[in-house]
Amino acid sequence: MIDRAAIAAARHQLATQPDFLRTTPLMRVSGKSLGVDCAEVWLKLEHLQVGGSFKARGMLYRLLANPVPESGVIIASGGNAGIAVAAAAKALGVRCEVFVPEVSPEAKRARLRALGAEVVVTGAAYSQAFEACVARQKATGALQAHAYDQPEVVAGAGTLALEMEEQGGRLPDTVLVSVGGGGLIGGVAAWVESRAHVVALEPELAPTLHAARAAGQPVDVDVGGVAADSLGARRIGAIGWEVSQRHVHDALLLPDDAIRAAQLWLWKELKLAVEPAAALGLAALQIGAYKPQPQETVALILCGANFDPAILA
Numbered sequence: 552m553i554d555r556a557a558i559a560a561a562r563h564q565l566a567t568q569p570d571f572l573r574t575t576p577l578m579r580v581s582g583k584s585l586g587v588d589c590a591e592v593w594l595k596l597e598h599l600q601v602g603g604s605f606k607a608r609g610m611l612y613r614l615l616a617n618p619v620p621e622s623g624v625i626i627a628s629g630g631n632a633g634i635a636v637a638a639a640a641k642a643l644g645v646r647c648e649v650f651v652p653e654v655s656p657e658a659k660r661a662r663l664r665a666l667g668a669e670v671v672v673t674g675a676a677y678s679q680a681f682e683a684c685v686a687r688q689k690a691t692g693a694l695q696a697h698a699y700d701q702p703e704v705v706a707g708a709g710t711l712a713l714e715m716e717e718q719g720g721r722l723p724d725t726v727l728v729s730v731g732g733g734g735l736i737g738g739v740a741a742w743v744e745s746r747a748h749v750v751a752l753e754p755e756l757a758p759t760l761h762a763a764r765a766a767g768q769p770v771d772v773d774v775g776g777v778a779a780d781s782l783g784a785r786r787i788g789a790i791g792w793e794v795s796q797r798h799v800h801d802a803l804l805l806p807d808d809a810i811r812a813a814q815l816w817l818w819k820e821l822k823l824a825v826e827p828a829a830a831l832g833l834a835a836l837q838i839g840a841y842k843p844q845p846q847e848t849v850a851l852i853l854c855g856a857n858f859d860p861a862i863l864a
Contacts, residue, residue, distance in 0.1 A: 553702060553705050553706055553709065553737060553738065553741040553790055553793075553794055554741055555741065555742055555744065557702065557706045557709075557741070558706050558709035558710055558712075558713055558738065558741060558742050559713070560706070561608075561612050561703065561706040561707050561709065561710055562710045562713055564612060564615050564616065565608065565611060565612055565615070565707065565710065567615065568611060568615065568642070570642075571601060571607075571611055571638075571639070571642050572600070572601060572607060572608060572611065573599065573600055573601055574714060575595065575596050575597050575599050575600050575711075575714075576596045576599065577593055577594070577595055577596070577715055577718040577719060578593070578594040578595075578596055579591060579592075579593050579594075579719070580592055580594070582843070582849070585833070585836070586837070587836045587837075587843065587849070588842075588843065588845055589843035589844065589845060589846075589847045589848070589849055590845065590846050590847060590848055591723075591848045591849075592836075592848075592849050592850075592851065593715070593719060593723050593848065593849070593850040593851065594821075594823075594850075594851050594853055595711065595715050595850060595851070595852045595853065596823070596853055597711055597852055597853055597854050597855070598823070598824075598825045598826075598829055598853045598854065598855050598856035599856070601635075601638055602631070602634040602635040602637075602638040602639075602857075603631070603634060603662075603855055603856045603857040604631040604634070604635060604781075604854055604855035604856070604857060605708055605711050605735060605852070605854050605855065606631045606632045606634070606635035606636075606698075606704075606708075606734075606855075607635040607638060607639065608707035608708055608710050608711060609635070609701075609703060609704035609705065609706070609707030609708050609734065609738070610626075610632060610635040610636045610638075610639045610696060610704065610707070611635075611639040611642075611707065612703040612704070612706065612707035613636075613694075613696050613701060613703040613704055613707070614636075614639050614640065614643055614645070614694070614696075616703050617694055617703075618694075619643070619645045619694050620692055620693060620694060621646075622646065622691040622692050622693040623640065623645045623646025623647055623648065623693050623694070624636055624640050624645060624646070624647050624648075624693055624694045624695075624696055625647075625648045625649075625650075625684060625687060625688050625691065625693040625694070625695055625696070626647075626648075626649055626650070626684065626695070626696040626697070626698065627649075627650040627651070627677065627680040627681035627683070627684035627685075627698065628649055628650070628651060628655075628677075628680075628698045629651065629652060629654070629655050629659075629677050629698070629731075629779075629780045629781050629783050630651060630655045630656065630659030630660075630662075630663075630780055630781060630857055631659070631698075631781050631855050631857055632696070632698035632699070632704075633649035633650075633651060633659070633663055633668065633670075633698075634659060634662050634663055634666065634857060636649065636668075636696050637649060637663050637666035637667065637668035638666055640666075640667075640668070641666050641667050646669075646693075647666075647667065647668040647669070648668065648669045648671065648687065648691075648693065649663050649668045649669070649670050649671070650671045650672075650673060650680040650681070650683050650684040650687070651663070651670060651671070651672055651673075651680055652672075652673070652674045652675060652676050652677050652679060652680040652783070653672060653673075653674065653675055654675065654676065654677075654779055654780055654783065655672070655780055656780055656857075656858060656859055657859070658857065658858060658859045659780070659857050659858075660672065662857065671683070671684075671687075676774065676783065676785060677698075677774075677783050677784055677785065678771075678784075678785045678786075697788075698732060698734070698784070699731065699732030699733055699734030699735075699737075699784065699788045699790075699791065700732060700733070700734065700788030700789055700790055700791070701790075702790065704734050705734050705737040705738045705741070705788075705790045705791065705794070706738060706741075707738070708734050708735050708737065708738030708739065709737075709738030709739060709741050709742045710738070710742075711735075711738065711739065711852065712726070712738065712739040712742035712743055713742050715850065716742075719850075722743060722746050722747040723747060723848040723849060723850040724747060724748060724843075724844075724847045724848045724849065725747060725748040725749075725750060725841075725843060725847060725848070725849045725850065726739060726743060726747055726748070726749050726750070726849075726850045726852070727750050727752055727831070727832035727835055727836075727841060727849065727850065727851055727852070728740075728749060728750065728751060728752060728832075728852055729752050729753075729778075729782060729828050729829065729831040729832070729852070729854055730751045730752060730753045730759065730760050730782070730787070730791070730802070731757065731759070731778075731781060731782035731783065731784045731828065732759070732784035732786075732787065732788045732791060733759070733760065733784075733787045733788040733790065733791015733792060733794075733795065734788060734790070734791060735852070735854060736749065736751055736760075736791055736794070736795060736799060737788070737790050737791035737793075737794040737795065739852070740794050740795060740797075740798040740799050741794050741798070743798065744798055745798065748800075748801075749798060749799050750799070750801045750802070750803060750835070750841055751795060751799050751801065751802035751803070752802075752803050752805060752831040752832060752834075752835055752840075753782070753802065753803070753804055753805070753831075754776045754777070754778050754779075754782060754804070754805055754806075754807060754810060754831070755776070755804045755805065755806050755807070756774065756775045756776030756779070756807060757772070757774040757775070757776060757778065757779060757782045757783060757784075758772055758804055759772055759774075759784055759785070759786055759787040760787050760791075760792075760795060760802050761802055761804060762787075763786075763787045763792055764802065768792075769786050769787045769788075769789065769792050770786065771785045771786050772785055772786070773785075776807045777807040777810055777811050777827045778807075778810060778826070778827040778828045778831070780826075780858075781826055781827075781828040781855055781857070782827075782828045801841075803835055803840045803841060804840075805831055805834050805835060805838070805840060806838075809834040809837065809838045809840075810827050810830050810831055810834045811827065811830075812834065812837070813830035813831070813833040813834035813837055814826070814827050814829075814830035814863075815863065816833065816837070817829075817830060817833060817853075818863045823853060824856055824860055824863060825853045825854075825855065825856050825858075826855045826856055826857060826858040827858070828854055828855055829852075829853040829854045829855050829856070830853075832849075832851030832852065832853075833851055836849070836851075
């Protein structure tokens with residue numbers, strides 16, 4: 552069970568490593584300045600976090616909360632979780648091995664190597680990289696970190712929402728959250744509970760939560776599209792699924808062209824360089840998939856920035 556108490560406990564343990572995580576800024580702008588008919592938009596700039604994504608929170612907590620053997624830590628990741636684990640492992644002085652699928656961008660692989668991780672590229676999709684990682688873990692006995700479906704990982708992600716509430720002095724009326732495997736929305740929704748409206752956002756080409764809701768349980772889906780490197784899980788995680796069943800009523804699908812347009816808008820208008828997964832919230836507002844009320848405050852989580860910035864040109 553991931554709840555507010557679990558997230559508060561994560562925050563407490565993460566505070567024992569004060570020189571690692573960053574308190575990322577909360578940017579508050581009028582809805583009008585973004586062309587949105589609402590009172591205010593909050594942008595939680597988590598792409599400025601250590602390792603370039605929110606994943607650093609959960610991955611550091613995973614390492615702090617468990618004994619790490621001499622063989623170190625191992626993970627399968629589309630990139631962001633692996634970078635977060637590698638950064639945490641480097642800070643704590645432990646070995647790190649990361650399995651990434653072939654779809655992962657070279658920019659993320661290079662970053663992993665720069666952090667001292669051993670990188671294994673295998674499989675066309677995350678699920679195949681994960682299978683190879685599990686086999687390797689059984690052989691080495693390394694501590695397994697999961698990109699999105701472990702209690703420490705989800706609770707760590709939830710500290711983002713706790714921090715945002717502190718910075719804003721309250722919760723926003725609505726939080727728009729990108730969904731891949733469900734770690735971020737699991738953490739955010741578990742902290743927010745019913746105190747604000749949490750909306751799940753997925754690319755049309757990676758609909759893990761939508762497919763699970765249609766089937767009544769998590770199921771495998773084919774994934775692809777512009778955000779597949781970071782929202783490319785084939786199945787919603789058990790924890791994210793359970794939390795979303797309790798606290799998330801609305802889930803929206805967004806087309807790739809809208810996601811890409813929002814990513815470019817964030818760069819051109821606000822000089823915020825983020826990966827496609829971080830642009831879903833703005834995309835939902837720009838195309839009217841989510842229509843806020845005039846007096847509403849809406850929060851967007853800019854969750855990561857691990858991509859090749861040349862695509863912004």
